[in-house]
Amino acid sequence: MQFVPIGSYDNYIAAHIAMGRLEEDNITGWLKDENTVTIDPILSNAIGGIKLMVPAIQAERAVGILRKLENEHKALHPCPKCGSLNIELVSSPHKTSNWARVIIGLFITSYAMPVEKIMHCFDCGHEFAPDKPVPESPG
Template sequence: MIVVGRFSFPHEAHIAKASLDSAGIESCIADEHTVNAQWLYSNAIGGVRLMVAEKDADEAYKILNTDFSQSLENEIAAEEGRDVCPHCGSTDLSPHTKGKRPAFLVFILIGFPLFFYKHGYKCKQCGQFNEKL
């Protein structure tokens, strides 16, 4: 077995292990329980070690050193692209709660909350309230 990663905390090693497991690479975590029992020993013993078989070491290094942040940004941008106002087609939307003031006034007057407001988005171009997009 070869060490492909060292981590200060066991949860970090488990995240890396999950990445390797999803790629079909078997791995094991060493010194996890020692660090859990006495976390001050983590630096002294070299941290929690993630180990793989020698034949899988190169692929494991490649997976652990891959930066997936660009694919996440692309996914977020794709999701944001579909949020448009159905009335005017604008993407300039802001979160808005319709009916919040009347609900507050009813609560002040009768002392009992009546929740008849709706959450949604308000278009900054045409002013329309959209319950769901």
């Protein structure tokens, strides 16, 4: 069976939540590079995160499910400034502190912060910290 990547994740928790959601709809995926990323979070940025792989024939449906999940999550977390849902998770390369923080993290602790990601509001330009991954709903 042919598999295609439909998303990438910085951490295995978010990746597992997404994969678990797909399994509810009988789409069986698997995570590529999971071990690499979990052992070495710094590498996560280098190799593009943990990739969620699904059967090619189910990819379109899987993307739709994840998009819906993302929209539901967004709806619960509108822009705190203007209430808009026109928000997107973006990395913030313009913040020069990113690489410095990764390098400093190497020396201070074995766990380095991944490249910073922020929520950006396209209506008012407000930027704010993203929430934790959506908790799995019981049952």
